[in-house]
Amino acid sequence: MLPTKERLILELLVSEGPMFGLQLVERSGGALKRGTVYVTLGRMESKGFVESEQETPDPGAIGLPRRIYRPTALGERMLRAWATFTREVAWEVKP
Amino acid sequence: MTPGTWLLKFAPLVFNERFIEIVVRPTIADLQSEVAAAGSNHVKRVRARCRGYAAFWTLMLVAPFASWSEERANVASGLAAGSVIVTLLTVVALGLWTALVAAGATLVALLLHTWYERHPSEIAVPPVAWRSPQINFSSTDIAGNIGGLIFVVGSVLIVSLALPSIFWFLLTGGIAACFVAWGLAAWHTRARKADWTCAERPPRLLL
Numbered sequence: 001m002l003p004t005k006e007r008l009i010l011e012l013l014v015s016e017g018p019m020f021g022l023q024l025v026e027r028s029g030g031a032l033k034r035g036t037v038y039v040t041l042g043r044m045e046s047k048g049f050v051e052s053e054q055e056t057p058d059p060g061a062i063g064l065p066r067r068i069y070r071p072t073a074l075g076e077r078m079l080r081a082w083a084t085f086t087r088e089v090a091w092e093v094k095p
Numbered sequence: 096m097t098p099g100t101w102l103l104k105f106a107p108l109v110f111n112e113r114f115i116e117i118v119v120r121p122t123i124a125d126l127q128s129e130v131a132a133a134g135s136n137h138v139k140r141v142r143a144r145c146r147g148y149a150a151f152w153t154l155m156l157v158a159p160f161a162s163w164s165e166e167r168a169n170v171a172s173g174l175a176a177g178s179v180i181v182t183l184l185t186v187v188a189l190g191l192w193t194a195l196v197a198a199g200a201t202l203v204a205l206l207l208h209t210w211y212e213r214h215p216s217e218i219a220v221p222p223v224a225w226r227s228p229q230i231n232f233s234s235t236d237i238a239g240n241i242g243g244l245i246f247v248v249g250s251v252l253i254v255s256l257a258l259p260s261i262f263w264f265l266l267t268g269g270i271a272a273c274f275v276a277w278g279l280a281a282w283h284t285r286a287r288k289a290d291w292t293c294a295e296r297p298p299r300l301l302l
Contacts, residue, residue: 022125034125034146035153038118045117063097063127064120 002082005032005040010049010071010079018070020055041069049075098130098144099123102151109179110158118158122150155180196256203249210242 002010012027013019021041025032032040044050051072054065071079106119126147133139185194237243251269255262 020125021121022129033153034122034150036157038121039154039157042114042117062131063099064103064124066124066128067121 002078006044006049007079007082008032009040009044009069010075013050013069013071014076014079018068020066020068022066024069044075048072049078097127099126099147099151102148109155114158118154119151122154123147126150152183155183196253200253207242207245207249210245214240214242 008028008031009024012024016027019027021037022034024041025034025037041050041052045052049072050069052067052069055068057065102123103120106115110119126144129143129147130140133143182194185197237246251265255265
């Protein structure tokens with residue numbers, strides 16, 4: 001079972017490449033919220049679906065470095081498997 | 096001061112280290128990068144701050160459900176965070192007035208408890224262990240002294256605040272109860288003098 005938000009994040013990361021959390025929120029069209037996106041990403045990281053690293057801060061930049069997220073091989077495989085599963089189920093239940 | 100600095104200082108009080116590293120720091124980093132990207136435009140900076148702070152306080156609500164965050168904050172921190180969340184939820188869901196009334200009721204409960212600690216009185220013990228599981232004020236045993244009076248008046252006030260439509264009923268009932276109490280006190284006094292119902296029972300001190 002792949003929750004909707006996790007599937008959306010994996011789709012965005014696979015199709016558009018590594019992104020910051022805020023970029024994911026902006027690209028999701030309102031499906032992801034800034035207050036909860038990192039909780040979802042943290043859960044996905046603990047499952048092994050995504051990995052993250054801190055950005056290299058620009059010289060003279062003020063503030064904390066952001067985290068950039070990318071899908072793991074397991075995450076990409078999970079997304080493909082889930083897509084296949086939903087397609088098969090949709091075909092099975094098609095009248 | 097860089098926005099989010101005090102949030103970073105506050106976070107260790109309520110979140111564990113892993114949650115701070117994976118969730119809180121990126122959230123604050125987004126806040127800071129958005130404020131920096133807003134440049135000198137005051138309105139954009141204020142909006143960026145509001146969005147960032149709202150995201151941080153949302154974390155307060157969702158953090159207890161982040162089960163992947165293995166280690167837990169200590170009990171005091173959890174209690175503090177729970178109190179903040181309950182207060183915020185009460186204010187948001189029920190309004191400031193209800194939150195104040197709840198805080199006032201808690202204070203009255205503490206005062207009553209302190210009073211009974213200092214003035215232990217003869218609280219009746221129920222004769223049987225089983226009690227009907229219903230909410231019934233008439234089965235609540237209270238002492239016939241000033242502590243009991245505070246309890247009764249406080250209860251009536253709380254109920255009248257919660258249900259203003261029955262205020263007049265409560266007022267009329269309170270006045271009638273005073274007359275009944277006066278009649279009972281007079282009857283007991285006369286009976287004690289006659290010495291046929293309350294024989295050798297010492298008079299109860301009011302204070």
